[in-house]
Amino acid sequence: MSSKIKMAMLVLGIALLVGGASAAGSAQVIKLVTKDTTTWEPVEGGAFGSLMYQNDRFVFTGHGLVAGESYTLIGYNEASWAGLETIFGVGVADRNGNVKIKGGTVALTPYAYTTGEYAGQTGAKVWLVPTTSMNGADLLWLNPGTFLYETSLIV
Numbered sequence: 591m592s593s594k595i596k597m598a599m600l601v602l603g604i605a606l607l608v609g610g611a612s613a614a615g616s617a618q619v620i621k622l623v624t625k626d627t628t629t630w631e632p633v634e635g636g637a638f639g640s641l642m643y644q645n646d647r648f649v650f651t652g653h654g655l656v657a658g659e660s661y662t663l664i665g666y667n668e669a670s671w672a673g674l675e676t677i678f679g680v681g682v683a684d685r686n687g688n689v690k691i692k693g694g695t696v697a698l699t700p701y702a703y704t705t706g707e708y709a710g711q712t713g714a715k716v717w718l719v720p721t722t723s724m725n726g727a728d729l730l731w732l733n734p735g736t737f738l739y740e741t742s743l744i745v
Contacts, residue, residue: 617644620716620741621742622641622716622740623637623738624654637652637653638652639652649690650690650692651690652738653687654687655689656683657685660681660720661683662723663678668715676727677727698716701713713744714743719736
């Protein structure tokens with residue numbers, strides 16, 4: 591395929607995405623990134639993803655993941671260290687380390703933050719974790735350095 595055709599397809603794809611997002615109206619996007627679990631700063635060159643959502647649907651795309659590994663997209667329940675995470679969905683990274691998880695309505699419990707980076711804000715955290723770090727809806731905290739963490743809250 592010629593480079594002109596590839597470029598035209600790319601431009602058309604972006605136009606369709608932008609059109610779909612603007613048609614969605616209230617769609618929001620949250621970036622997820624690998625973070626250093628001692629400083630909570632993003633890891634340069636680490637895996638990353640984005641979650642586009644609105645009230646009745648969402649789509650998550652992740653990149654730089656381990657090919658063939660199963661991942662679970664969760665709403666982290668800040669109020670309970672005992673687990674009970676909200677599971678958005680599960681997907682397996684393809685041979686290029688990309689994963690796509692999409693679905694319908696997901697209800698999250700907002701949390702009112704009084705300390706830390708979200709002090710004074712109310713919202714919910716969304717993470718992508720290896721499925722091996724889950725036991726049902728319970729997060730096992732296995733290898734938290736491999737999780738993708740939110741960069742802003744769902745409000």
